Amino acid sequence: MAEMIIKKVRVDGLFEAMKDFEVYGPITKDMITRYQKTTGTPDLVFKSSRKPPKEVFFPQTEKMFDLVKDGTRFVGAKDVPPGDKPILLFGLRPCDGRALNVLDELFNWDYTDPYYVDKRKKSTVIGLACTLPAMPKDNCFCTSMGGSPGSSEGMDMLWVDIGDSYYVESLNDKGNAILELGKGIFEESGDDVRSSAGKAIEDAANAIDRKLDTSGVRDALAKSFDYNYWDEFSKRCMGCGICTFLCPTCHCFDIQDIVKNGEGVRQRSWDSCQFDYYSIHASNHNPRPEKKNRQRNRVYHKFYYSENKLGLVGCVGCGRCINLCPVNIDIIEVIQGAKELSQ
Amino acid sequence: MVDYNAMTQEIRAKAKAMLENKEVKYIIGWERGANSFISRPVIIRDAGDTDRLVWNPGCVDNLTRYLVEEMQYKPKRGEEPDLGPVGIIVKPCDSKSIVELIKENIVPRERVKIIAVTNIGTVETNKLRKVLQKIPQDKRAGIDILQDDNEFIIKYDGGELKVPRPELLANKCETCVTHNPVIHDVVIGDKIEGFEADKWADLAELESMSPEERWKFWEDQISKCVRCYACRDSCSLCYCAECVFDKEKPFTWIDKTVDVSNNMFYHLVRAMHLAGRCVDCGECERVCPVNIPIRKLNRLLLKSAKDRYKIYPGMNPEDKPMFGSYDIADPDEVV
Amino acid sequence: MTGDEKAKEEFEPKIIGFLCNWCSYTGADLAGVSRLQYPSNIRIIKVMCSGRVNPQFVLKAFQEGADGVLVSGCHPGDCHYIEGNYHARRKLAMLSDILEFTGIEPERFQMSWVSASEGQKFAKIVTAFTEQVKELGPQKKLAGGEDE
Known part of the structure; x- marks a missing residue:
């Protein structure tokens, strides 16, 4: 593991040297940050993004293959050749990095998803630790979910803002390759730099004021499935898809064949368990007919099923669903309430 | 200065009386959000x-x-179907929704x-997030938002x-013309007078643009849409049992594809x-997670209708x- | 002739026509049996009444790649269902307002009154409308770009 520093004024130079990559980075427009393809230097000071970075590897709408036509009938499929440019994802926040772990685990689970895995394999991920004053935001609670503002899970390289430069830690070969690429731009680091980076991360961690005690959550959820509690708090749910679409670990999708102007494609788009059409059967029976069933499913998926299936908790504590829920359904409060009830 | 405390007390008393006299099954109102700076909807049965009910400028939801x-x-x-009445607390703008639903x-x-x-x-959630940055984080718990004619006062x-x-x-309050409820059983608060008529100032800038500039503006905005359908779900007038955008039989009107074409179709049809x-x-614009000025589309049609x-x-x-x-005398500008 | 002009010259717009069963469709029929010439760019969809035309149909046509949409019904007062075309008039006037507001050329959308005996008028309207849409070029705003 190599440690270096990079002066802030020289970051532009590094991006110049990384021209061979397809660079995705945080771009802020109209107060909203998103990870988008860019040819220049992405934003270096930003709050965590509205739309999570999962869209880089798992786009909201993704073409799977073209349908092959014979006369007027579609008779087969033609794979879309994947792009051969390596991907660089810059500025990933630690919570989103941990979310990539969950997605990696899922898309390699019983079936290897070629679309996600291919993009992920040829990607290099540079994380940016959360430091004051940009982060943490309201309702960040990563420290309760096993993360930290300086967590490097899911990344190949981690940068920490230390004033006029970044402390750079390379975590594997992919990270080392970037160091190699930026030879002459990265400079030698020292112990004092490491300690000031550690200090910056600690300060950010101390500024996180929301806490969730996750001990005993699984036991509580195991007991509380049939409680009236789920009905009570989900009465105010509107049934929109904000909490799932903007969640960095949510990964449900729906596959559609689209025919337009005689050309056909099969593509997948994000879907949300909060929509009643998500679970409806062809017979018109809906196993999750009410909002309480759907809200309960979301909570259980994050804190119960995910751990059974993947061995990882499905929530990383980014706080997006709490911040953006129009009716203030607060997952911390929901979990705490379930715990209290089951005691 | 509006006395929010007194109004809250009055709301609580009225709600209590209604529930005790069994006039209503339950009351839909606002309560203080846990760890939130705005209030949130609550249903009170008991x-x-x-005492959980509140009224302050942070009560942004349209509860209808x-x-x-x-x-x-x-x-x-x-x-057994229970067709008893329900109680609801509304702001003047929300009372218009009830009129429309009736x-x-x-x-x-x-x-x-x-x-x-x-x-x-009321306050704008996005603006509030920004303003609250001025208050130290550890002091943000338990804030109170009050207002008088010229300013908001955030007590922390x-x-x-x-x-x-x-x-x-x-934003919706800047152009509001109904500061007094249009339909009610009980009114709480003093009658408010002296507000200006709506001049559609928020539309003027777009209307002065060239068509190409307007398309550019909307393309930019609409391409942000993630199609979470929060604008539809928050709307009290979008009450169809089966929404056209969900419908899959006999065919789908809209693909799940998120691109300008499909998003624009969604937003135009929704507005129509x-x-x-x-x-x-203003609920659609408030709930939008990517800040699309959805209200402008609705306002344009509101203006056209007028x-x-x-x-x-x-x-x-x-x-x-x-x-x-219809009116036989409607303007006939078609060929 | 530059490439652009040539492309414009060769461009044959796709136009969808929603015609009411009782007047406009019969009018189009009359234009046909009278052997009147009008551009073949229009694809006609018969509806029972212009009041049946939901603004959503027009938008969907645009989204599926139509370059122009024509809605035609009986003259006001002549509707087979008494009032269907009055309703259509309100709905579609609002639609053209919102098209204009979002920067989609309202010239691509037209409404007309054509009675069963107005074969001449129908041919004239279609010819003029096709010219108008041809002038505007392909509609890519709602249909999405070609590379998608």
Whole structure:
């Protein structure tokens, strides 16, 4: 593991040297940050993004293959050749990095998803630790979910803002390759730099004021499935898809064949368990007919099923669903309430 | 200065009396959000719980969508339908939704008891997030938002912050013409007078652009859309049992594809479905997670309806719905 | 002739026509049996009444790649269903307002009154409308770009 520093004024130079990559980075427009393809230097000071970075590897709408036509009938499929440019994802926040772990685990689970895995394999991920004053935001609670503002899970390289430069830690070969690429731009680091980076991360961690005690959550959820509690708090749910679409670990999708102007494609788009059409059967029976069933499913998926299936908790504590829920359904409060009830 | 505390007390007392006298099944109101700076919807069934109800400039939700839910509730097998009235607390803008729902025969008047408040304006959540940055994080818990004619006053632990009205006022309140409820059983608060008529100032900038610039603007905005359908779900007038965008039989009207073409189709159809019905309560724009100025589309149609047909929805339940009626003398500008 | 002009010259717009069963469709029929010439760019969809035309149909046509949409019904007062075309008039006037507001050329959308005996008028309207749409070029705003 190599440690270096990079002066802030020289970051532009590094991006110049990384021209061979397809660079995705945080771009802020109209107060909203998103990870988008860019040819220049992405934003270096930003709050965590509205739309999570999962869209880089798992786009909201993704073409799977073209349908092959014979006369007027579609008779087969033609794979879309994947792009051969390596991907660089810059500025990933630690919570989103941990979310990539969950997605990696899922898309390699019983079936290897070629679309996600291919993009992920040829990607290099540079994380940016959360430091004051940009982060943490309201309702960040990563420290309760096993993360930290300086967590490097899911990344190949981690940068920490230390004033006029970044402390750079390379975590594997992919990270080392970037160091190699930026030879002459990265400079030698020292112990004092490491300690000031550690200090910056600690300060950010101390500024996180929301806490969730996750001990005993699984036991509580195991007991509380049939409680009236789920009905009570989900009465105010509107049934929109904000909490799932903007969640960095949510990964449900729906596959559609689209025919337009005689050309056909099969593509997948994000879907949300909060929509009643998500679970409806062809017979018109809906196993999750009410909002309480759907809200309960979301909570259980994050804190119960995910751990059974993947061995990882499905929530990383980014706080997006709490911040953006129009009716203030607060997952911390929901979990705490379930715990209290089951005691 | 509006005395929010006194109004809250009055709301609680009225709600309590209604529940105790069994006038209503339950009350839909606002409560303090846990760890949130704005209030959130709550349903109160027990007279003892009425102390949870609050009223302040942070009560942003239009609660009438829960009223629609009640009216459309299908009893489960073996369950007796309960057609008793429900109580609801509304702001003047929300009261227009009720008028429109009565007009469209969704809510029978006798099934709702309306506790209405007069209101000079609520806060914009996005603006509030920004303003709150000025308050130290550890002191943000338990803030109180108050306002008088010129400014909002945010009281927090150990101090208060004064913010000029425009910096925090919701966009919809800037153009509001109904500061007093249009339909009610009980009114709480003093009558508010002296507000200017709507001059459609927010549309002027777009209207002065060239068509290409306008398309550029909308393309930019609409391409952000993630199609979470929050604007539809938050709307009290989007009450179709099966929404056209969900419908898959006999065919789908809209793909799940998220691109400008599909998003634009969604937003235009949504706006058209609300033409002549939208009461400009502003919920769609408030809930949007990517800040699309959705209200502008609705407002344009509101303005057109007013200019062309002298129709302004939400004022009187006796009015005819715009698309359910016609006038032989309507302007005829077609070929 | 530059490439652009040539492309414009060769561009044959796709136009969808929603015609009411009782007047406009019969009018189009009359234009046909009278052997009147009008551009073949229009694809006609018969509806029972212009009041049946939901603004959503027009938008969907645009989204599926139509370059222009024509809605035609009976003259005011002549509707087979008494009032259908009055309703259509309100709905579609609002639609053209919102098209203009979002920067989609409202010239791509037209409404007309054509009676069963107005074969001449129908041919004239279609010819003029096709010219108008041809002038505007392909509609890519709602249909999405070609590379998608």
